[in-house]
Amino acid sequence: MNNFNTPAPHYETGSVKDYFSGLYKGITTTAKGMWITFKYVWAVKPVSIEYPEVREVLPERSRMRLFNDVLNCISCTQCAMACPVDCIYIASEKLPEGAEIKKTSNGQPIRLKLTQFVIDEALCCYCGLCTTVCPTECLTHTHDYEFSQYTIDGMKYDYLAPDVIAWRDRIVK
Amino acid sequence: MQSRWDIGEPEPRTINKATEQLKSELLTLNMGPQHPATHGVLRIEIWTDSEVVAHAIPHLGYLHRCMEKHSENMDYRAVIPFVDRLDYLAAMNMEWNYVMAVEKMLGTEVPRRAELLRIMVAELQRIGSHLMAFGTYALDLGAFTPFLYAFDYREKILRLFEEVSGARLLYNYYWIGGLWNDWTDDQLDRVAHFCDEMEEEAKKYHELVSMNKIFVERTANVGVMSVQDCFDFGATGPVLRGAGFKWDLRKNKTYGLYNEFDFDIPIGTGEQGVPGDCWNRYIVRMKEVVESIKIIRQCLEKLEPGSVMAKVPKIIKLPKGEVYVRTECPRGELGMHLVAQEGEKSPYRLKVKSPCFTHVSMLPRVAPGQMIADFVASVGSIDIVLGEVDR
């Protein structure tokens, strides 16, 4: 049949009885499947969540956008080292001699002045390794996932900027 | 009188001399990187001889994300998110394999509750992965509703995982020395509730798809891979079990605490068609879902309170040496060959033996003589995930 020695597809040609039994089986099994789906008209509560109006409550540990409460940050750079993707950029400098040592919420002294804390959310892989090594628990995952942007630079969050600090009262309990 | 239609014996069809010399040739089709039936970016160059596949050449590498190069530059804990992204449908099993390799070299003793929870979570992930395989396989063959059913139940599993680990698909939940955090009793009850629902659901899928005459016609006796083929190409998992060889690492080379559980290994017995064809591979996955439910139930009974994380040094440094650890993943037998140098913070070399990589290499042997639609069915039946094939 073909001159490229491709093996011909094997199809066994059944008898007339096979034809009709196949026809019967085809109709009954498909009808049974359709009946299962038809039962969903009255038997099952609708599954879909109308997202913009109905928002699902995220579980407590859900890892969405990161937030760093810079007042409690002692700039120990543990998170920058633990990050597998290197998307956390921290810079700190010595406090001037006489300056008084402020304390974080859980009592650790802040000896370094944090000058830059930037997380590039476009690179971040949301794995949560940084939040586990943070000694003062200031770097946490929040629950907001609605921050798609038109430009790529919109995703580099500078946590020292006043508008980002303003999120603090919404997030930090 | 002679009727107009009576022209006597019609002469045989004559072949025009000119068409005698016409040479037909093979047509190359690209089941290209973007194709609804290739479950991702796999390109198969099909040489077709009028709708019958003459031979097929898979081209891989469209999702080669250089994971092995990354694992040489990350410290041991930071490699876990990259191991997640290998087989993103069974991320927990991938993590478990890597974490078991590191723990074997490190020699840490994982607490019993963590070991039991690892088995439970891995089996839940196996159900989720098989649901995905069931949904997309029915989608390949044209049935859209099973895809919605499967994803409805997959969402329930993802919700459970999100409450425990925090992410829906790529968890970073298995840590070196145990688990990141523990399951509360309320979550464990929901797992038990899910198991009961899933049992009815599996019966429903059986009626909806497995016994459907059209599905059986499309998959029985199609893409037959015998046991000898599987040994030649090193195929494992549902492909080998579908061919009728009872090989499952959870039973044959027990790791973790699998020896304390009793469950049996479904193999392709050839109810419909021949063992080793697409239908048997599919039905082995469906039966494995029921077995996994059994394991999860036994796991829930055996759980007793305790710590979930063992004592692990802050910076992990492995002794010099290499280890090869194999676990049974939903797609087959995953193996990780970890080579470590003395006093180095990152693995020296991590080679991932991916089951789907070997299954794709079987396609050129299955393809010749199949119609293109059957070839789509056999590609779908071996359930490829491209993140793991291309690493």
Add this chain to the structure above:
Amino acid sequence: MHKELVDLINSNIPEAKAVFNEATDPKADASITVEASSILKLASWLRTNDHMPFNVLQCISGVDYLEYMEVCYILAHFDLNTPRELILKVKLTDRVNPNLDSIVEVYPAADFQERECYDMFGVSFNNHPDHRRILCPDDWKGFPLRKDYVPAKDYNGMLVYPDNKMNFEDREFIVRQNMIKKAQEKASES
């Protein structure tokens, strides 16, 4: 299992010169090192002998130790009552054009694995049916998983590392750069 297998190999295939290397750490795995030239004969013997057969080739993983390169053949025996697995190592000293015999006739599974080993390490396998790169594009230069591989900056027109995306202005502050600089200064003083 390993010692017994080494004696078997040395008795059946003398030029293999199998050497059993003890696991360097009690928790790690032991392996057997074999002569590079005898790999094809050894593979066919390993698959068909009746003392300790290995009917499945799991994977071929290359490891680059800078002075020499090592190709590990990981074999397994799928059998219900005597499951076994073995790490078979082959040392290749020349880095310019290391090559081995392809064992595709014995284990068809080796087809893709060898192509990947060639693609990542440059170990060419003679009389391999389809000796192309498998993961990287065909016109890719260099062998990525070698330790001395420097990734190319761009690949036919597309920038792999575009400057505007590398956050250089943030990276001056990055902690690792400072640590590396300090380490270099200390190294240069001492």
Add this chain to the structure above:
Amino acid sequence: MQDGVVLTTVDEFLNWGRKNSLWPMTFGLACCAIEMMATGAAKYDLERFGCGAFMATPRRADMMIVAGTVTLKMATRVKVLYEQMAEPKYVISMGSCSNKGGPYWQWGYHVLNGVDEVVPVDVYVPGCPPRPESLIEGVMTLQKKIANERLLRNKWVKHA
């Protein structure tokens, strides 16, 4: 013609029609593709926004959701697929990998850092992988962008 009332209302009407029937192309690359399928499935239904019909061919698609890691070998295909789509076409880059290379930006010698190297991107959806809700929010931001486009006015008004 000037930028008068007539053209603006016609533009708005066309934008309204176009933004509510964005047909995406089935273009799943990696893990984000699974979340895209979850968005298309029953629970988080993309069909409610008119973009549930996943078209297999680029010819019939209006929107390309680049879901997953764009490797160098795949980048040329992404460009070809983008060019085969009919104008007006939009691109949503879903997930950190296609935004800026994601976890593979530093050591991935074969990974393209950001899909905007090959195709113009309209909306970047962050996340790895993004939740189905954040993908729907990405589609809604794209719809906001389409709502005040000036396709007719740019074409016919001289000093647009």
